[in-house]
Amino acid sequence: xxxxxxxxxxxxxxxxxxxxxxxxxxxxxxxxxxxxxxxxxxxxxxxxxxxxxxxxxxxxxxxxxxxxxxxxxxxxxxxxxxxxxxxxxxxxxxxxxxxxxxxxxxxxxxxxxxxxxxxxxxxxxxxxxxxxxxxxxxxxxxxxxxxxxxxxxxxxxxxxxxxxxxxxxxxxxxxxxxxxxxxxxxxxxxxxxxxxxxxxxxxxxxxxxxxxxxxxxxxxxxxxxxxxxxxxx
Amino acid sequence: xxxxxxxxxxxxxxxxxxxxxxxxxxxxxxxxxxxxxxxxxxxxxxxxxxxxxxxxxxxxxxxxxxxxxxxxxxxxxxxxxxxxxxxxxxxxxxxxxxxxxxxxxxxxxxxxxxxxxxxxxxxxxxxxxxxxxxxxxxxxxxxxxxxxxxxxxxxxxxxxxxxxxxxxxxxxxxxxxxxxxxxxxxxxxxxxxxxxxxxxxxxxxxxxxxxxxxxxxxxxxxxxxxxxxxxxxxxxxxxxxxxxxxxxxxxxxxxxxxxxxxxxxxxxxxxxxxxxxxxxxxxxxxxxxxxxxxxxxxxxxxxxxxxxxxxxxxxxxxxxxxxxxxxxxxxxxxxxxxxxxxxxxxxxxxxxxxxxxxxxxxxxxxxxxxxxxxxxxxxxxxxxxxxxxxxxxxxxxxxxxxxxxxxxxxxxxxxxxxxxxxxxxxxxxxxxxxxxxxxxxxxxxxxxxxxxxxxxxxxxxxxxxxxxxxxxxxxxxxxxxxxxx
Numbered sequence: 001x002x003x004x005x006x007x008x009x010x011x012x013x014x015x016x017x018x019x020x021x022x023x024x025x026x027x028x029x030x031x032x033x034x035x036x037x038x039x040x041x042x043x044x045x046x047x048x049x050x051x052x053x054x055x056x057x058x059x060x061x062x063x064x065x066x067x068x069x070x071x072x073x074x075x076x077x078x079x080x081x082x083x084x085x086x087x088x089x090x091x092x093x094x095x096x097x098x099x100x101x102x103x104x105x106x107x108x109x110x111x112x113x114x115x116x117x118x119x120x121x122x123x124x125x126x127x128x129x130x131x132x133x134x135x136x137x138x139x140x141x142x143x144x145x146x147x148x149x150x151x152x153x154x155x156x157x158x159x160x161x162x163x164x165x166x167x168x169x170x171x172x173x174x175x176x177x178x179x180x181x182x183x184x185x186x187x188x189x190x191x192x193x194x195x196x197x198x199x200x201x202x203x204x205x206x207x208x209x210x211x212x213x214x215x216x217x218x219x220x221x222x223x224x225x226x227x228x229x230x231x232x233x
Numbered sequence: 234x235x236x237x238x239x240x241x242x243x244x245x246x247x248x249x250x251x252x253x254x255x256x257x258x259x260x261x262x263x264x265x266x267x268x269x270x271x272x273x274x275x276x277x278x279x280x281x282x283x284x285x286x287x288x289x290x291x292x293x294x295x296x297x298x299x300x301x302x303x304x305x306x307x308x309x310x311x312x313x314x315x316x317x318x319x320x321x322x323x324x325x326x327x328x329x330x331x332x333x334x335x336x337x338x339x340x341x342x343x344x345x346x347x348x349x350x351x352x353x354x355x356x357x358x359x360x361x362x363x364x365x366x367x368x369x370x371x372x373x374x375x376x377x378x379x380x381x382x383x384x385x386x387x388x389x390x391x392x393x394x395x396x397x398x399x400x401x402x403x404x405x406x407x408x409x410x411x412x413x414x415x416x417x418x419x420x421x422x423x424x425x426x427x428x429x430x431x432x433x434x435x436x437x438x439x440x441x442x443x444x445x446x447x448x449x450x451x452x453x454x455x456x457x458x459x460x461x462x463x464x465x466x467x468x469x470x471x472x473x474x475x476x477x478x479x480x481x482x483x484x485x486x487x488x489x490x491x492x493x494x495x496x497x498x499x500x501x502x503x504x505x506x507x508x509x510x511x512x513x514x515x516x517x518x519x520x521x522x523x524x525x526x527x528x529x530x531x532x533x534x535x536x537x538x539x540x541x542x543x544x545x546x547x548x549x550x551x552x553x554x555x556x557x558x559x560x561x562x563x564x565x566x567x568x569x570x571x572x573x574x575x576x577x578x579x580x581x582x583x584x585x586x587x588x589x590x591x592x593x594x595x596x597x598x599x600x601x602x603x604x605x606x607x608x609x610x611x612x613x614x615x616x617x618x619x620x621x622x623x624x625x626x627x628x629x630x631x632x633x634x635x636x637x638x639x640x641x642x643x644x645x646x647x648x649x650x651x652x653x654x655x656x657x658x659x660x661x662x663x664x665x666x667x668x669x670x671x672x673x674x675x676x677x678x679x680x681x682x683x684x685x686x687x688x689x690x691x692x693x694x695x696x697x698x699x700x701x702x703x704x705x706x707x708x709x710x711x712x713x714x715x716x717x718x
Contacts, residue, residue, distance in 0.1 A: 108576065
């Protein structure tokens with residue numbers, strides 16, 4: 001019992017040291033709840049020292065994801081359950097770093113999403129190519145200027161089993177795309193429409209969405225955006 | 234001079250000859266759009282192209298003030314005199330509206346200057362799939378054996394593995410439609426010529442055994458003559474058809490003959506073939522004709538449209554050493570900064586960086602930028618909006634190569650910390666030994682500061698030329714502190 005009390009005392013001391021460091025490294029915080037989110041160790045220390053008092057910061061953090069972990073830690077430390085020395089600080093460190101990490105990566109993701117141009121090695125860029133006006137041009141869809149089937153020498157009617165080709169010319173709801181979107185010349189547009197109707201008629205292509213293989217693939221390569229922190233909510 | 238040049242010409246011809254109209258070369262065709270440009274609809278017409286199509290011109294500052302760019306009419310001063318880099322691209326010397334159509338040419342002009350500052354050698358493409366040549370150092374495009382274009386027909390066959398210029402296309406780079414069109418327009422008219430070519434081959438093949446037999450029997454010693462060369466036209470159709478049938482069963486041989494006849498660019502054989510031949514150690518195994526062309530560096534991705542240096546650099550290697558005034562000769566060249574154009578995107582997009590205006594892949598393998606805890610790696614993984622002007626990493630450009638569509642690919646390696654520190658020290662951003670100098674706060678434009686600055690410059694500035702008592706060695710002769718506000 002005495003050893004667990006010693007451990008608790010040392011953990012408390014360590015936790016009290018951490019917020020001091022945190023305040024020195026982060027003197028300016030943007031907003032109070034955000035700053036609290038940035039350094040969860042501070043809240044945790046507050047809980048340790050004054051968990052009987054009505055602490056405003058701990059109440060504010062009740063809805064957050066890390067609060068569950070903090071509650072667990074508090075209960076565990078009260079019971080003296082964690083015996084390994086330094087475990088609390090390790091957990092605190094990981095919580096702090098992962099939450100900061102999450103914030104940075106979501107911020108980065110939000111900016112990277114606005115880089116519409118997919119740069120390929122070998123291209124040349126001038127400062128002008130990096131400005132927002134030029135970047136916006138890479139965002140919008142355009143009708144292809146040349147008939148891709150003529151360029152490649154592909155006969156669509158021969159390719160009715162090629163579900164990736166068929167899915168390319170079908171809207172997400174399974175309708176045949178208009179020639180103003182496909183950029184095909186009338187003869188090829190008719191041939192492509194025939195290939196799509198044939199594929200659907202044979203039952204080898206769905207009629208109300210793209211091919212499941214294509215959907216699965218687009219699902220796999222589409223980045224899943226990291227959850228945005230709702231600390232201000 | 235003008236009179237001398239125009240002496241032998243008619244008055245009209247002389248007028249055209251000395252005209253500035255002919256000073257500019259005709260524009261070359263624009264970079265071919267990738268096939269994906271027909272399917273992916275996102276593109277910009279105004280983006281900088283992968284290579285310049287028009288000549289970039291410049292002029293002296295005194296002439297620029299007068300609008301004189303050496304063209305037919307002076308250019309408007311308002312739009313041409315403000316630029317720091319006076320470079321123009323003339324689209325049309327004289328349009329029907331009687332104007333000279335021009336735009337800025339600084340994008341490609343400055344890119345060229347920046348590339349030349351890197352002093353990179355241009356190499357032939359590396360073998361990526363051939364196991365036997367994977368580790369070899371790529372060769373310069375200026376090697377004597379490969380950089381020849383004036384060849385006769387026999388030399389053309391001999392140098393097929395090393396040269397870069399071919400009369401025929403690279404078949405792997407053609408799609409179905411192009412191939413069909415090529416067959417109809419370029420190949421079908423050559424049938425009779427190919428027939429004559431094969432008959433000449435057959436004549437040589439028929440003569441060879443007869444000649445050997447004669448030599449073995451000692452006919453020459455007996456005074457009789459060797460068998461004469463066979464006239465290809467005298468070969469009977471039946472014999473020719475038999476030969477053709479035999480050729481058709483030996484496709485590699487036939488392909489070789491077609492390749493020689495049309496001067497086709499070499500093709501890379503399928504990968505398992507090269508692996509098999511690499512693993513077979515016996516030299517006696519018959520090597521198929523297709524495998525002859527495995528040595529060409531252009532077999533994998535096609536020959537370049539220009540000379541493989543594209544005139545960008547004339548260096549053969551990068552094996553020169555740089556000297557530092559304090560630290561002596563340096564192991565590596567001065568590293569340069571690469572702009573992180575796009576960090577890694579979740580999904581399948583790798584980070585890309587830009588060096589001297591060229592988009593390049595990041596260094597691969599076990600390098601600093603791929604170590605998880607390095608700062609460089611973090612820049613490549615995330616976009617940090619707090620960095621003013623965007624994140625930059627230090628890299629060592631190794632060499633460059635010209636791709637089959639005329640793009641410049643720069644190979645990068647990571648810069649060592651020591652090298653980037655030394656450069657930063659030269660720039661005043663870091664210190665190799667001792668403490669890092671804190672950057673000075675930007676000068677505020679208070680009245681006192683301005684007064685101080687100008688009073689120093691005007692009245693107490695040291696002489697720029699050194700006096701005889703210091704011989705340029707004194708602190709005053711440098712004139713450093715007076716100007717550094």
